[in-house]
Amino acid sequence: MAFTVAIDGPAAAGKGTVSRAVAETFGFAHLDTGLLYRATGRRTLDGTDPIDAARALTAADLEADDLRTPEVAQAASRVAAIAEVRAALMDFQRAFARRAGGAVLDGRDIGTVICPEAEVKLYVTASDDVRAQRRLAELLKTGHETDYDTVLEDLRNRDARDSARIDAPLKPAKDAVVLDTSKMSIEEAVAAAEREIRAAMR
Ligand code: DC
Numbered sequence: 001m002a003f004t005v006a007i008d009g010p011a012a013a014g015k016g017t018v019s020r021a022v023a024e025t026f027g028f029a030h031l032d033t034g035l036l037y038r039a040t041g042r043r044t045l046d047g048t049d050p051i052d053a054a055r056a057l058t059a060a061d062l063e064a065d066d067l068r069t070p071e072v073a074q075a076a077s078r079v080a081a082i083a084e085v086r087a088a089l090m091d092f093q094r095a096f097a098r099r100a101g102g103a104v105l106d107g108r109d110i111g112t113v114i115c116p117e118a119e120v121k122l123y124v125t126a127s128d129d130v131r132a133q134r135r136l137a138e139l140l141k142t143g144h145e146t147d148y149d150t151v152l153e154d155l156r157n158r159d160a161r162d163s164a165r166i167d168a169p170l171k172p173a174k175d176a177v178v179l180d181t182s183k184m185s186i187e188e189a190v191a192a193a194e195r196e197i198r199a200a201m202r
Contacts, residue, residue, distance in 0.1 A: 003028070003102040005197060006110035006118035010159045010170060011073070012135040013126045014181045014189055019106040021190040022197060031096045033107035033114070034076065036089045038067040041075030050079040054088035068142065070154050077158040080108075081165040090114065108162055111173035120200045122193055123172035126182040131155055 023030035039061040043053035097115040111121035132152035
């Protein structure tokens with residue numbers, strides 16, 4: 001039976017952490033859809049056309065170890081504004097969302113465009129300051145040299161571009177439950193998400 005949990009929100013709001021945790025709890029498959037755009041964006045850094053890159057994407061591209069860099073994040077946000085790129089990645093995401101056994105997808109347009117019929121829709125957000133602090137800690141831990149102001153600017157740039165685009169902009173679905181994690185621990189955010197999922201399962 002299909003059961004889809006759609007988790008959208010701005011960069012570094014905690015979507016990934018919450019998604020991985022609830023997928024584990026409920027035994028659902030998890031797809032970080034940002035990786036599709038990151039892998040596409042990464043290919044364009046070598047000069048590949050973004051639409052060709054999206055159409056030629058393979059599972060191996062999603063395994064590349066440099067998809068988490070700020071440079072790739074910006075490239076992802078740029079290619080994500082191209083309608084043909086989004087169209088090329090759509091069928092895969094939709095099939096994943098409705099696979100048997102349940103699925104959690106996190107991204108920007110899962111509840112609005114990819115799977116408007118999702119049983120659970122969450123919009124995970126947090127203040128700019130909290131998101132920048134979290135992303136900074138993550139980047140420093142993985143050996144990147146950066147600072148708070150650079151990270152904050154990067155997040156704000158991406159959010160502005162992701163929200164302003166015409167095709168599938170970042171915004172909560174009308175029926176999404178908004179989870180502001182600014183003052184929550186990881187455990188509290190995960191518990192809140194799990195409550196919503198349990199309620200929808202009943
Ligand atoms: O979630 P992330 O930071 O890895 O996503 C990288 C970029 O990809 C993000 O800035 C916008 C784009 N993206 C998108 O447009 N739609 C999605 N469903 C997921 C990501």
